[in-house]
Amino acid sequence: MQQNGAAGGRSCALFPLLGVLFFQGVQVVLSLEIKADAHVRGYVGEKIKLKCTFKSTSSVTDKLTIDWTYRPPSSSRTESIFHYQSFQYPTTAGTFRDRISWVGDVYKGDASISISSPTLKDNGTFTCAVKNPPDVHHNIPVTELTVTERGFGTMLSSVALLSVLVFLPSAVVVVLLLVRMVRKSAGLQKMSKSGYKKSSIEVSDETQTMKRHIDESLHDTRRVTC
Numbered sequence: 001m002q003q004n005g006a007a008g009g010r011s012c013a014l015f016p017l018l019g020v021l022f023f024q025g026v027q028v029v030l031s032l033e034i035k036a037d038a039h040v041r042g043y044v045g046e047k048i049k050l051k052c053t054f055k056s057t058s059s060v061t062d063k064l065t066i067d068w069t070y071r072p073p074s075s076s077r078t079e080s081i082f083h084y085q086s087f088q089y090p091t092t093a094g095t096f097r098d099r100i101s102w103v104g105d106v107y108k109g110d111a112s113i114s115i116s117s118p119t120l121k122d123n124g125t126f127t128c129a130v131k132n133p134p135d136v137h138h139n140i141p142v143t144e145l146t147v148t149e150r151g152f153g154t155m156l157s158s159v160a161l162l163s164v165l166v167f168l169p170s171a172v173v174v175v176l177l178l179v180r181m182v183r184k185s186a187g188l189q190k191m192s193k194s195g196y197k198k199s200s201i202e203v204s205d206e207t208q209t210m211k212r213h214i215d216e217s218l219h220d221t222r223r224v225t226c
Contacts, residue, residue, distance in 0.1 A: 031057040034111075036128050036141035043150045048118050049103060050143055052111040052128035056135045062086045064132045066104075066111045070096065071125045081126075082113050095121060118147045 034054045042048035050068070066084035071077065081096045083089040088102035090113075099117060104110040111130055115122060126143045 032130065032132060032135035032138040034128060034130050034138050034141050036126075036143050038141075038143065040143055040145050042115075042118050042122075042145065042147045044119055044147060045117060048115045048122075048145070048147070050113050050115065050126055050128070050145070052104070052113075052130075052141070052143075054109050054111055054130045054132075054138075056109075056130075056132040058132055058135050060106050060132060064106055064130070066106070067129045068100075068113055069127045069129075071127075073124050075124075084111070120147055120149075122147050 032054065034052065036050070036052045040048065040050060052066075052068075062085070064085065066082070067080060068082035069078050070081045071079075079091075079094055081091045081094070082100050082102070084102065084104075084106070090100035090102070091097060096115065099115055101114045101116065103114050104112040111128055123146055124144075126145060127140055128143070129140060130138060
């Protein structure tokens with residue numbers, strides 16, 4: 001009976017210890033969290049940013065490492081395209097040679113990179129892995145990149161927007177001038193009915209003023225266009 005009691009006492013003492021170890025294990029697993037965009041869309045020839053951020057319970061040191069890998073569509077082959085440890089080491093071989101740039105800041109929890117001159121062959125899966133000892137356990141976010149050609153509709157909308165931004169100010173000026181001319185015409189009609197006649201000097205001054213407003217409008221339009 002005493003042996004059974006002793007065994008039971010040891011079992012009871014082990015439960016709190018196991019609970020503490022389990023809790024610490026959970027803390028280790030969740031001590032480093034990484035986030036990345038699940039889907040990124042880009043266009044041929046236009047620089048693409050692959051965003052990756054991380055949160056660590058430990059301070060950033062020179063032991064921190066960042067690794068970006070790439071896997072082509074319908075393939076199990078994975079290649080390293082970027083490595084960081086105190087300094088950035090973009091790949092010098094393969095599909096992404098001389099096209100990967102570091103745009104992150106480890107002290108701000110940013111592990112992002114960019115791809116220059118993307119092509120349709122760059123479609124695939126990218127992964128961002130961060131280790132900040134003693135925080136080495138983390139999730140592995142996946143980013144699916146889709147690169148396409150810019151369609152005619154997209155180009156047309158861009159041109160239309162640019163045209164609006166260029167010609168809208170001049171159109172507003174023209175409308176204001178027309179409103180002013182209509183008001184002056186109405187005023188002249190009233191004065192003519194009342195028997196008032198303008199002198200040649202007043203007519204000349206108004207003509208010069210109107211010409212100056214038109215010249216200024218045309219000048220503003222040329223400046224905006226340039």
